[in-house]
Amino acid sequence: MTTIIAPHGGVLKDLIASEKKAEALKTEAMGYVSWDLTERQLWDIEMLLCGAFSPLEGFLGKDDYASVLKDMRLSDGTVWPVPITLDVKEEFAEKLKTGTKIALRDHEGVLIAVMTVGDIWKPDKKAEAELVLGSTDDAHPGVDYLLNRSNPVYIGGKLQGVEMPRHYDFKYLRNTPKDLRDRFKKLGWTRVVAFQTRNPMHRAHQELTFRAAQKSAANLLIHPVVGMTKPGDIDHYSRIRCYEYLIKQYPEQTTMLSLLPLAMRMGGPRECVWHAIIRKNYGCTHFIVGRNHADPGNNKKGEPFYGPFDAQELLGKLQSEIGIEMVAFPEMVFVQEKAEYVPSSEVNKGDTVLNISGTEFRRRLAEGLDIPEWFSYKEVVNELRRTYPPKHKQGFTVFFTGLSGSGKSTVANALMVKLMETGGRRITILDGDMVRKNLSSELGFSREHRDLNIQRIGFVASEITKHGGIAICCPIAPYSKTRNGVRDVVSQSGGFVEVHVSTSVETCEGRDRKGLYAKARAGIIKEFTGISDPYEAPENPEVVIDTKDCSPDEASQRIILKLEQMGYIK
Numbered sequence: 001m002t003t004i005i006a007p008h009g010g011v012l013k014d015l016i017a018s019e020k021k022a023e024a025l026k027t028e029a030m031g032y033v034s035w036d037l038t039e040r041q042l043w044d045i046e047m048l049l050c051g052a053f054s055p056l057e058g059f060l061g062k063d064d065y066a067s068v069l070k071d072m073r074l075s076d077g078t079v080w081p082v083p084i085t086l087d088v089k090e091e092f093a094e095k096l097k098t099g100t101k102i103a104l105r106d107h108e109g110v111l112i113a114v115m116t117v118g119d120i121w122k123p124d125k126k127a128e129a130e131l132v133l134g135s136t137d138d139a140h141p142g143v144d145y146l147l148n149r150s151n152p153v154y155i156g157g158k159l160q161g162v163e164m165p166r167h168y169d170f171k172y173l174r175n176t177p178k179d180l181r182d183r184f185k186k187l188g189w190t191r192v193v194a195f196q197t198r199n200p201m202h203r204a205h206q207e208l209t210f211r212a213a214q215k216s217a218a219n220l221l222i223h224p225v226v227g228m229t230k231p232g233d234i235d236h237y238s239r240i241r242c243y244e245y246l247i248k249q250y251p252e253q254t255t256m257l258s259l260l261p262l263a264m265r266m267g268g269p270r271e272c273v274w275h276a277i278i279r280k281n282y283g284c285t286h287f288i289v290g291r292n293h294a295d296p297g298n299n300k301k302g303e304p305f306y307g308p309f310d311a312q313e314l315l316g317k318l319q320s321e322i323g324i325e326m327v328a329f330p331e332m333v334f335v336q337e338k339a340e341y342v343p344s345s346e347v348n349k350g351d352t353v354l355n356i357s358g359t360e361f362r363r364r365l366a367e368g369l370d371i372p373e374w375f376s377y378k379e380v381v382n383e384l385r386r387t388y389p390p391k392h393k394q395g396f397t398v399f400f401t402g403l404s405g406s407g408k409s410t411v412a413n414a415l416m417v418k419l420m421e422t423g424g425r426r427i428t429i430l431d432g433d434m435v436r437k438n439l440s441s442e443l444g445f446s447r448e449h450r451d452l453n454i455q456r457i458g459f460v461a462s463e464i465t466k467h468g469g470i471a472i473c474c475p476i477a478p479y480s481k482t483r484n485g486v487r488d489v490v491s492q493s494g495g496f497v498e499v500h501v502s503t504s505v506e507t508c509e510g511r512d513r514k515g516l517y518a519k520a521r522a523g524i525i526k527e528f529t530g531i532s533d534p535y536e537a538p539e540n541p542e543v544v545i546d547t548k549d550c551s552p553d554e555a556s557q558r559i560i561l562k563l564e565q566m567g568y569i570k
């Protein structure tokens with residue numbers, strides 16, 4: 001490990017071992033137990049190894065952890081607001097004791113670092129959530145991660161880095177803190193103001209950052225997070241193509257774009273302090289903080305987790321100790337009469353303020369509606385439209401559920417034919433029988449096997465949807481929880497329409513086209529849905545059809561109308 005005294009006075013850690021040492025570590029590590037780093041741990045370790053989390057030299061031990069939670073400081077008193085911990089499974093922790101060396105690997109098994117285990121402990125995660133994030137409500141993405149997705153045991157210890165996690169995208173925009181400090185030095189940038197973002201930047205952001213740079217007489221670093229952000233955020237590939245356009249809108253030689261491999265916790269005020277420390281490590285002298293910094297959205301009661309200026313207030317108190325100056329900014333708003341953006345504090349009485357919220361912007365993208373030039377650059381909007389086509393160009397899944405013989409396949413086929421008549425879309429039917437032959441031939445009809453079957457259908461349907469196609473699924477899918485799981489997965493990539501074919505068991509049995517009900521009654525077929533196995537009717541399906549009094553034509557037409565109403569066909 002080397003320590004560099006930074007031009008701006010901050011100490012920068014570099015935890016990557018020399019080439020020779022790294023080779024030796026690789027050989028030694030063959031005899032160590034291995035931990036496969038989770039996605040978030042991979043982002044954290046990248047930040048640790050390159051010095052972006054200086055002065056940390058590894059994952060926090062128990063004393064530092066307790067001190068960070070309680071006082072926002074490491075045990076030596078240095079300001080550090082967010083616990084960086086390595087969470088592992090109990091079975092793994094049982095193999096360890098203080099002094100054990102472990103190999104930390106990525107998902108392909110590449111050795112990233114060797115860690116010498118210091119402390120091993122079981123944290124009180126609710127207390128951590130309350131102290132660090134100010135809540136235990138898992139509508140907060142950081143709380144959700146901590147309480148529902150992280151492992152139960154923490155291990156702390158120093159790291160010896162072997163290899164940085166690999167990235168193949170936008171390499172020319174990826175810089176370590178040392179790279180950026182060197183570049184600033186070479187360019188003569190002695191004052192640099194950083195802008196943190198996890199969203200596409202529009203005109204208001206350009207105006208805000210430009211004014212902030214002017215105000216602080218500094219060069220500007222656009223420093224977007226490309227690690228983990230808030231679930232549902234726009235992917236970093238699309239955002240970066242937007243930033244690359246936007247960067248050209250600043251005066252030449254004044255502004256730089258670089259990517260930050262951080263896993264955010266959406267921790268508002270504490271996160272803001274953390275972001276400032278990180279930017280100082282990257283060689284910045286100033287840091288822009290607007291309203292709702294690193295905001296997690298609302299809690300389950302619909303109230304905000306933090307006040308809009310809590311982050312400014314906290315960093316305001318700690319900035320001089322940290323050694324970076326905060327550039328606090330109110331919201332920028334567009335004043336129609338002036339045809340320009342001004343800070344909301346400068347709006348005069350009688351001014352017409354125009355605003356498009358994030359939600360409204362996403363709605364307009366989804367509906368393919370106009371997005372005015374005063375709001376964003378047309379190149380930025382076009383880029384986002386490429387990734388987020390309007391609903392009628394997105395893929396969707398129609399998911400039928402109902403008893404055997406209820407008419408799912410018949411209606412599904414009628415629907416497919418009608419959609420094919422319109423043309424322009426690729427359609428795949430995932431019929432119950434067909435899936436069981438091709439995808440799930442080894443499965444039976446126990447709850448576990450049925451769930452697996454539906455999950456497989458859901459996976460294929462979500463891939464089809466993601467690629468802009470139409471998936472029509474018609475399994476029995478008797479369990480609500482499993483169907484809802486499919487809904488969640490598919491909805492991330494496009495539309496999802498659940499159709500409950502509610503035809504009664506009496507009608508299905510009366511038809512008994514395959515003779516299965518008779519066999520089920522005779523006990524020849526076991527676990528038969530509706531006879532000897534449960535069927536949980538959906539609570540909120542988009543469409544309900546009873547084929548006893550509805551022809552396939554009528555039924556498929558109702559689904560078409562629903563799809564039209566939802567915007568998926570035009």
Ligand code: PPS
Binds near residue numbers: 403404436454474525
């Ligand atoms: S599930 O529960 O969704 O996994 O069932 P699915 O894969 O849709 O069932 C496909 C067809 O299997 C036939 N079959 C049974 N259905 C229900 N219960 C039992 N025990 C059973 N055994 C065989 C039945 O014909 C299903 O097809 P459909 O098209 O629904 O009639």
